[in-house]
Amino acid sequence: MAKQGRPHPYIPNSVPEVKQEMLRLVGAKDADELYREMIPGRLLMKRQLRLPEPLTGELELRRHVEHILCGDATTDEYVSFLGGGCWKHYVPEVCDVVAGRSEFLTAYAGGSHSDLGRYQANFEFQSLICELLGMEVSGIPTYDWGAAAGNSVRMAARLTGRRRVLVPANMSPARLSIMRNFCDSAQQGAGLDVEVVGMDAETGAVDLADLKHRLGETVACVYFENPNYLGVVEAGGAEISDLAHGAGAESVCGVDPISLGVLAPPSDYGVDIACGEAQPLGIHMHAGGGGCGFIASRDEERYVAEYPLRLVSLAETAEPGEYGFGQALYERTSYMARENAKDWVGTTTALWGITAAVYMSLLGPEGMRELGETILQKSHYAAELLAELPGVGVPFGGFFKEFPVTFTGRTVKEINRGLLGRRIFGGKDLSGEFPALGPSALYCVTEVHTAEQIEALVEALRGVLA
Amino acid sequence: MKPRGYHAARWGEPIIHELTSPGERGLIPPGAEERIKERVGDTSRLIPEQMRRRAKPGLPEMSQAQVLRHYLRLSQMTLGMELGIDIGVGTCTMKYSPKVNEALAQMMAEVHPEQPEETIQGLLRVLYEFGGVFLREISGMDAFSFQPPGGSAGAYNNALMMRRYHQVHGEPWRDEAVTTIFSHPCDAACPATAGYKVVTLYPDPETGLPDTEALKEAVGPRTAGCFITNPEDTGIFNKQIDEWTGIVHDAGGLCSYDQANANAIMGVTRAREAGFDMCFFNLHKTFSSPHGSSGPGSAAIGVTEELEPYLPVPVVVKRGRGYSLDYDRPLSIGRVRDFMGNVQAVVRSYAWCMALGAEGIREAAEVSMINNQYLSERLRRMRGVSLPFGGRRLDQARWSLAGLKEETGIGVQEVNNRLVDYGVQSMFTSHHPWLVPEPFTPEPCDTYSRADIDYWADALETVIGEAYADPELVKAAPHRSSNHNVVDGGFDDPARWAMSWRAYVRKRGEKR
Numbered sequence: 001m002a003k004q005g006r007p008h009p010y011i012p013n014s015v016p017e018v019k020q021e022m023l024r025l026v027g028a029k030d031a032d033e034l035y036r037e038m039i040p041g042r043l044l045m046k047r048q049l050r051l052p053e054p055l056t057g058e059l060e061l062r063r064h065v066e067h068i069l070c071g072d073a074t075t076d077e078y079v080s081f082l083g084g085g086c087w088k089h090y091v092p093e094v095c096d097v098v099a100g101r102s103e104f105l106t107a108y109a110g111g112s113h114s115d116l117g118r119y120q121a122n123f124e125f126q127s128l129i130c131e132l133l134g135m136e137v138s139g140i141p142t143y144d145w146g147a148a149a150g151n152s153v154r155m156a157a158r159l160t161g162r163r164r165v166l167v168p169a170n171m172s173p174a175r176l177s178i179m180r181n182f183c184d185s186a187q188q189g190a191g192l193d194v195e196v197v198g199m200d201a202e203t204g205a206v207d208l209a210d211l212k213h214r215l216g217e218t219v220a221c222v223y224f225e226n227p228n229y230l231g232v233v234e235a236g237g238a239e240i241s242d243l244a245h246g247a248g249a250e251s252v253c254g255v256d257p258i259s260l261g262v263l264a265p266p267s268d269y270g271v272d273i274a275c276g277e278a279q280p281l282g283i284h285m286h287a288g289g290g291g292c293g294f295i296a297s298r299d300e301e302r303y304v305a306e307y308p309l310r311l312v313s314l315a316e317t318a319e320p321g322e323y324g325f326g327q328a329l330y331e332r333t334s335y336m337a338r339e340n341a342k343d344w345v346g347t348t349t350a351l352w353g354i355t356a357a358v359y360m361s362l363l364g365p366e367g368m369r370e371l372g373e374t375i376l377q378k379s380h381y382a383a384e385l386l387a388e389l390p391g392v393g394v395p396f397g398g399f400f401k402e403f404p405v406t407f408t409g410r411t412v413k414e415i416n417r418g419l420l421g422r423r424i425f426g427g428k429d430l431s432g433e434f435p436a437l438g439p440s441a442l443y444c445v446t447e448v449h450t451a452e453q454i455e456a457l458v459e460a461l462r463g464v465l466a
Numbered sequence: 467m468k469p470r471g472y473h474a475a476r477w478g479e480p481i482i483h484e485l486t487s488p489g490e491r492g493l494i495p496p497g498a499e500e501r502i503k504e505r506v507g508d509t510s511r512l513i514p515e516q517m518r519r520r521a522k523p524g525l526p527e528m529s530q531a532q533v534l535r536h537y538l539r540l541s542q543m544t545l546g547m548e549l550g551i552d553i554g555v556g557t558c559t560m561k562y563s564p565k566v567n568e569a570l571a572q573m574m575a576e577v578h579p580e581q582p583e584e585t586i587q588g589l590l591r592v593l594y595e596f597g598g599v600f601l602r603e604i605s606g607m608d609a610f611s612f613q614p615p616g617g618s619a620g621a622y623n624n625a626l627m628m629r630r631y632h633q634v635h636g637e638p639w640r641d642e643a644v645t646t647i648f649s650h651p652c653d654a655a656c657p658a659t660a661g662y663k664v665v666t667l668y669p670d671p672e673t674g675l676p677d678t679e680a681l682k683e684a685v686g687p688r689t690a691g692c693f694i695t696n697p698e699d700t701g702i703f704n705k706q707i708d709e710w711t712g713i714v715h716d717a718g719g720l721c722s723y724d725q726a727n728a729n730a731i732m733g734v735t736r737a738r739e740a741g742f743d744m745c746f747f748n749l750h751k752t753f754s755s756p757h758g759s760s761g762p763g764s765a766a767i768g769v770t771e772e773l774e775p776y777l778p779v780p781v782v783v784k785r786g787r788g789y790s791l792d793y794d795r796p797l798s799i800g801r802v803r804d805f806m807g808n809v810q811a812v813v814r815s816y817a818w819c820m821a822l823g824a825e826g827i828r829e830a831a832e833v834s835m836i837n838n839q840y841l842s843e844r845l846r847r848m849r850g851v852s853l854p855f856g857g858r859r860l861d862q863a864r865w866s867l868a869g870l871k872e873e874t875g876i877g878v879q880e881v882n883n884r885l886v887d888y889g890v891q892s893m894f895t896s897h898h899p900w901l902v903p904e905p906f907t908p909e910p911c912d913t914y915s916r917a918d919i920d921y922w923a924d925a926l927e928t929v930i931g932e933a934y935a936d937p938e939l940v941k942a943a944p945h946r947s948s949n950h951n952v953v954d955g956g957f958d959d960p961a962r963w964a965m966s967w968r969a970y971v972r973k974r975g976e977k978r
Contacts, residue, residue, distance in 0.1 A: 008826050010562055010754075010818075012915035013833045022916060026839040031832040034839060035734055037858055040705050043735045049603050054823025058566050061821050065570045065813070068592060073585035074576040082578040085804050092493050094530060098537045106547035106563060108757035109555050111882055111892030114474065116948035117540030118759050123965075124482050130966040131524040137965045140760065143615040144804050154659075177800035185661025186629045186641045186690060226517075235514035262509070264517050286571075287589055288579030288805025289762060291615065299969050301960040313963045314481070314970050315955030322478065324952035328963040334618070334655030336898045339664035344655035346618025347750060351758035354537075361482055361533045362492035365522040371495040372519075376509045381502045398514055420582055428580050451499040 008056065075285070079453045080425040083402045083444025084229065085145065085172055085277065086285050089258060090448050092362050095282035099355040108347075112325050118350075119325035123312045125353035128360040129294050132260040132368070133274045134267030136299035139309030141292045141353040145277035146175040148293030149223060149254050150182030151343055152275045155295075155306040156221035156250035157192050158342070164219045165192050168206045169199040170228040171254075173433045179223075192220065201436065204232035204396035204404070208239060215243055221250040221273075226266070227259060230434075230442065231379075231402030241270025257281055257294075259400050261368030262376060273297050282359030283352045292352035304329060308343035371447055375401050379445035382454045386443070389458065391465055395437065404430055406440045410465060416441070418464030424457055469925040472889035473946040475542040482536055483967040486526040492533045524968065543948040545891050547757070553841070553922045554885070554893030556862040556909030557650070557699050559729045559751035564821065567754070567814040574813060579805035583790050589809060590789035593782045596816040597766065604827070605725070605745055606738020607768030612749075613778045613807040617726040618652035620746030620765025621693060624722040625660035626799045627744060627769070627776040628691045631720060634797060640690035640718065646676050648698035651897045653724050657693055668901075674855025676704045681713055691720035696740070697730070699897065699907065701838070701859030711741030720744065720773070726765075728752045729911055730835040730861030733828035737768065744769050753815035764811035778802050830912040834861040837910040837919060844923040845908075850874070850930055854902045862909035864902050871904045876933035876940050878904045883951065884932065884943035888925040 007014040013022060028034050035044060055061040075088050082088075098104065104118065112119050126138040142148050153165045165183060167176060176194075185191035197214060198207035206224055215222070222244040226234045234240065241251035253271040255263075258280035266274040278292040279285070297303040304311065310327055317324040327333075334341035363371060383403050387394040393406040405427060407415060416426035427441030434440060445454065498506075510518060528536075552560035574589060583590065597610025614620040625643070632640045643657035646667045654664045667680045676698070692714045697703040704710065711721040723737045723745035729752045737745040749755045750763035757763070769777060779798045780791035791806075822830060838861050845851050850870025853863060871877040882892040896905035910919050933940045944950070956962025964970035 008822065008829060010564060010821070011826070011830055011833050011912045012918075013837060013912075014829050018916055019833065019836065022836050022840045026836070026843055028836075028839070031836060034835060034858065038703050038705075038860060039731075039735050043708060043739055045734060045736065045739075049733045049824035049827060051600060051603055051824040051827070052820065054826055055820050056823075056826070058821075061817060062566055062570065064820060065592075065817050066573070069570070069573045069588040069813070072574070072577060072588040073581065074574075075578055075581075076576045078581075078585070080578055080581070082580045084580060086579055088576070088578065090496060094492075094534050094537075097534065098541065100568075101538070101541040101546075102548035103541040103544040103546035104759050105568075105756045106560075107544050107759045108547070108552075108558050108560060109760065109894055110545055110552075111886065112952075113883065113944050113947040113949060114545040114550075114886040114891050115543075115759075117479075117543035120479065120481070120543075121537065121540050122759075124967075127481070127483065127966040127968070128525060130968060135966075136969040136972075139965065143619060143761075146801070146804050147619075172804075174801050174804045178802060178804070181626050181800060181802060182659075184629070186625075186632075186643075186657075187661045187663070188638055188641070190661055233513055233517050235517055238516060260519065260523065262513065262519055264519050265523070268520075269516075284575035285578050286808070286810045287574050287577040287586065289574075289808040289810040291762075291804060291808075299960075299965070304960070304963070304965075311963075311965050313955065313957050313965055314967075315952045315957070315962075315964075317950040318953050319950045322949050323481065324949055324955065326952055326955040326957040328957045328965060330957070334651045336651075338651045338654035338666070338898075339658035341651075341655045341658070343659045344618050344622065344652055346652055347616040347748075347757070347763040348761040349615075349758075350760035352762060354759060357482075358533065358537050360525055361528060361536070362530065363495065364490075364492060364525045364527045366491065366527070367493055367495055368523060368525065369519075370497070373509045374496060374498050376512050377498040377502050377506045380506050380512055381498070384505065398512070400513070416582070420585075425578065425581055425585075447496040451502050454502075 078423045078425050081427045081443045082425050084428040084442050086288050087280050087444055087446060088285060088448055089280045089446050091282050091284055094362060095355050095358050098358045099351060104351060104354055119312055121354040121357055122350060123314055123325060125357040126312060128357050130296055132257050132265065133296045134265030135274055135296035137304055138294055138296040139307055139311045140348060140350050141278060141294045142309060142348045144291030144293045145254055146178030148275035148295050149175060150179045151308050152252045152273045152295055153179065153221055153223055154182060154343060155273060156252055158306050159250060159302060160220045162218055162220035163192050165194050166197050166214055166219055166222045167194055168224045168228065169196050170204060170230050171225050172229040204230045205234050205236060206240060208236055211243055215247040217248060219247055219249040221252045223252045225254040227256060227400040230396065230404050231399035232396050233398050233400055235398060237269035259372055262372030278352060278356045281356035283355050292349040305332060306342055308345050310345055374447045378449055382445045385458045389462055401446060402442055402444045404437055404440045405443050406438055412439050412441045415464055419460055422460040424460055467924045469888040469921065469928055474948045476948050477539040477543060479536060479539045481967055482526050485528055485532060485536060488527050490527045490529045492528050492530045550889060550891050551914060551918045551922045552891050553908050553910045553914060554891055556894050556907035557727055559727050559909060559911050561754055561911045562913040563754050563756040564818060567817040570817055571810040571813045574810055587789055590782050592813055592816050594784055594789050596812055600819045601766055601768055604732055605768045606736040607745060608771040609774040609777060610766055610768050611777045611781060612764055612766055612812050613803045614765040614767055615803045615808045616761055616763040617748040617765050618656055619802060620767050621652040621724060622656035622659060623767055623778060623802045624744045625657040627773060628720050629660055630776050630799045632690055640688055642688045643690055644684050644692040646694060646698065647901060648700050649693060649695035650699065650724055650726060653693035653695060662690060674700060674702055678706050678709060681710055685714060685717035689717045689719040691722060693722045693724060695724040697860045699864060701861065701863040703860055707740045726751055730831050732831040734831055743773050749811040749815045754818040755811035755814045762808045764808040833912045837914060838862060841908060841910045841919050841923060848927055848930055862907055864896060864905050864907045866902050867904035870930060870933055874933045874937045876937050878906055880940050881929050884929045884940045885925055886944050887946040890922060890925045
C-alpha cells in the first residue's frame with residue numbers, strides 16, 4: 001500500500017509498521033522472500049497486476065457501482081409478467097431482516113454448539129417444507145430446481161439400478177439442459193438416458209398414452225412437474241405415479257411450493273421424491289440469484305441413503321429437555337466419501353433455506369391458502385381478459401400462476417418491444433422453446449399484481465397489436 | 467493473555483412447530499380486488515378436483531413478533547464471522563464482506579433474469595468486466611463464467627467441459643480423472659458425478675509434497691484430465707505444478723485448477739503460467755462475498771481460449787458499446803444452473819476488487835501469508851501441537867493435536883467443544899480421510915489484525931493448558947455455549963434420526 005500511503009480499511013495488518021514488525025518476528029525481510037521459499041521463481045509474477053485504479057474511499061466506490069447499476073430497470077419500476085423459473089412474489093420485511101442478520105449472513109462451517117441457531121434454522125426449513133410437501137425428510141437446500149431435479153433422478157436411478165429417465169416435454173428447457181448434464185456420463189454407455197414424454201396438445205399436460213407406451217422395466221423414474229413449466233396443473237398426477245410404480249419405477253415430481261396452500265401435496269398423488277424451487281418463499285429474485293432447490297421424500301432408509309444433501313437431524317443433549325443437532329448418515333456425503341459419495345455436496349443455498357423457513361412460519365396454513373387463492377384469481381383474471389383480445393389466445397386452462405399466451409400475426413419480440421415502451425416486461429418468449437404453440441409467451445401473474453396493472457397490460461397489448 | 471469471559475446466548479428455543487398458537491397470523495398476504503373475485507368466482511373450479519389441497523399444511527400459526535423473535539434468538543445462537551475471530555475455519559477464507567457491497571448488491575434484488583438486455587446493461591457490464599478485466603488479469607485465463615453457484619459446482623462444471631471436450635475431439639474413451647488426496651473432496655466427487663473414474667494420488671509420506679512420479683504412473687491413454695487444488699488444503703504449494711500440467715497434457719488430458727481459496731497467491735502466481743486449461747475461484751472465499759451459513763456462493767470459472775466455446779450458456783459478450791447474452795454456442799455444455807448464476811456475489815466481488823486495486827489485492831495476499839507465518843510461530847511453541855510434514859505454508863496449514871491427544875486424551879473434538887466457551891468458533895478439522903491425525907487447519911486471512919490472531923492463539927493455548935491441567939473440564943465442555951453435547955443422537959439410526967418435526971414426533975412420541 002506504499003503508493004496510496006494509507007493502510008486499507010479491510011486489511012488491518014497493512015499498517016506498514018505492523019507488517020514490518022510481523023515480518024521481523026517471523027524472520028523475513030519482506031513478503032517476496034517468503035514467497036520465493038514456497039513458490040518457484042519461474043511461476044512468480046514479475047510485474048504488478050494491471051487493474052483499474054482503485055476507489056478506496058467508500059463513497060467513491062459506492063458512487064461508482066451505483067452509477068453502473070442505477071441505469072438498470074427493476075420489476076419495481078416496470079410491471080413485469082416474467083416468470084419461468086424465477087418469480088416475483090412479495091417478500092415480507094421480516095424475511096429480509098433475518099436474511100440480513102450478520103450471524104446468518106456470515107456463518108459458514110462452524111460446529112453445532114457455536115452455530116446451534118444455524119443448525120436449528122436449517123432443520124426448521126427441512127421441517128416446514130416437509131409440511132407443505134407431505135414428506136418427512138428433506139435436507140439443506142441445493143442450488144436450484146434444476147440441480148434438485150438432477151440429483152433426484154440420479155437418486156431414483158441408484159435406487160432402481162435402471163438407466164432410463166422419462167421427463168415431460170412441458171418442463172423448462174433450461175432445467176432439462178441441467179438434467180441432461182447430470183445424466184450423461186464420461187463412461188461410455190454408463191449414463192442415464194433421458195427420454196422426453198410428449199405433451200397433450202389440448203391440455204398442456206403430460207401425454208399419458210405416450211407415457212404408458214414408453215414405460216417398462218428399464219425405466220428408473222418418471223419425472224414430471226406440478227404445476228409444469230407452462231403453468232398447467234397436472235390433473236393426472238396420481239395416474240402418472242401409478243403408472244411409474246406399475247413399472248417398478250420411482251415417481252419424481254418437481255413442484256412450486258407457493259402453490260401448496262391450494263394444490264395437493266405431492267405425497268397425495270403417490271410421488272416418491274419431490275423436488276422444486278423455494279425462491280418464491282420470501283427470497284428476492286436477485287436477477288436469478290435467488291434460486292434454492294429442495295429435495296424431499298418419505299422417511300425410509302433406502303431413500304435417505306441416496307441423498308447427496310446434508311441432512312440435519314434433531315436429537316437431545318445430555319441436559320434434560322435440551323435440543324441438539326447432528327447430520328444423518330454423514331458418511332454418504334462427498335465431504336467424507338469423496339468419489340464414492342452420493343453425487344456431491346458443497347456450499348449451496350443455506351441462507352435462502354433459512355429465509356424460506358421464516359416465510360413459511362409467517363404465512364402459516366391460512367396465509368399459504370389465501371396466497372394461493374389470490375394467485376389463482378389474479379392469474380385467471382389476466383388470462384380471461386387477454387383471451388378476449390383479437391389475435392390473442394390462451395390455449396390451456398387449469399393453470400396456476402403462469403400460462404402461455406399465443407399471438408397471431410406478430411412476433412413476441414415485436415410485441416414485447418412495444419410493451420417495453422409502455423414500461424411493461426411482457427411474458428417470456430416461448431416461440432423458440434415451444435414452436436408448436438406458434439408465437440407465444442409465458443405470462444406470470446402473482447399476488448403482487450394489481451387489477452389496474454393487469455388491465456393496463458391488456459390495454460397496452462391492444463395498442464401494440466392494433 | 468487469558469481470553470475474555472464469554473457466554474453464548476442460550477435461549478433454549480423450542481422448535482418452531484412447538485410455538486404454534488392456533489388462529490394467530492404472521493402476515494396477511496395481498497388479496498385480489500373485488501372486481502377480480504367477481505369475474506373469476508369460486509377458485510375451486512380453477513383446479514382439477516383431485517389436485518386441490520384437502521388437509522391444511524401443518525405450518526405453525528404465529529403472530530409476526532413471535533416469528534421474528536424466534537429467528538432472532540436463533541441468529542443470536544450462531545457465531546457468524548462478523549461477531550467472531552473466525553481464523554479456525556480454515557480453507558474457507560472467512561474474510562470480511564464489506565457492508566457497502568451488501569447494499570450495492572441489493573440494487574439487483576428485484577431484477578428478473580429474463581428482462582430485456584437493454585434494461586440490465588449495468589449488471590451485464592459488471593459481469594463482463596469482473597471476468598474480462600479483473601479475473602482475467604489475476605488468473606491469466608482468457609474467459610469467465612459465473613454460472614456455477616458454488617465452489618463444488620465449479621469443479622463439476624469443469625468436469626462437464628472436460629467431458630464435452632473429449633467427446634468433441636473424438637476421444638470419448640478418456641474416462642479417468644486424476645486428483646490428489648489433499649485436494650478438496652469436490653475434486654474427486656464432482657468428476658465422479660460426471661462419470662469419471664477417479665485416481666487419487668497420495669503425497670510423499672515424509673515431505674507431504676505431491677508425488678510427481680505417482681502422477682507419471684497414473685496418467686495414460688484413458689486420462690481425461692486432472693483436478694488439483696494448489697496450494698493444497700495443507701497450505702503446501704506444489705512446486706512442480708507446471709511439470710504436472712505438462713505431464714497431463716502430454717498424456718492428452720486437460721487440467722482443472724481448484725482455486726476456491728486463492729487468497730495467498732493473488733497477484734503472486736497465476737493459473738496460466740502453471741499451465742492450467744480451466745480454473746475456478748470461490749467468490750464467497752477469496753473475493754469477499756459472504757458465506758451465508760453455506761451459500762448462496764459462486765464459482766467464477768476461467769478457461770483458456772481453446773476451452774471458451776465449451777462454457778455454459780449464456781455467456782456475456784460485448785457487442786459494440788453494449789453487452790448481451792450469447793446463447794448461440796454449439797460446443798457449449800449447456801447449463802449447470804438456471805439463468806446467470808448467483809450474480810449478487812459478482813456485484814459484491816467486483817466492488818471488493820475496485821476498492822483494492824492491483825496493490826490492494828496483492829497486499830491482501832501478502833498479509834494473509836504473513837499472518838499465517840506469524841500464527842505459525844505461535845502454534846509451533848504450543849505444547850502438544852505439531853505440523854506434520856513441516857516446512858513453510860502459504861495462507862493456511864494443517865496442524866495436528868496428536869501429541870495433545872496422546873498425553874492428555876483430549877483430541878481436536880474436545881478442544882473444539884472448549885474453544886467455543888471463549889467465543890471462538892469451532893475449528894475446521896480436515897476433510898476425510900484424516901491423513902494428519904487430530905487435525906486443525908487455521909487460516910488467518912487478511913481481515914484479521916495482529917491482536918485478533920493473538921486472541922485466537924491465546925484461546926487455543928488456554929484450552930491446551932486446561933487439557934493438561936484439568937482434562938475433565940475440557941471433556942465436559944462446552945460449559946458456556948448455547949447447548950450441551952449430544953451423547954448419542956441416533957444420526958445413523960433409521961429408527962431415531964429425524965429430519966423434520968413430524969418425523970421426530972412420530973419417532974419420539976408426542977412428548978419428549
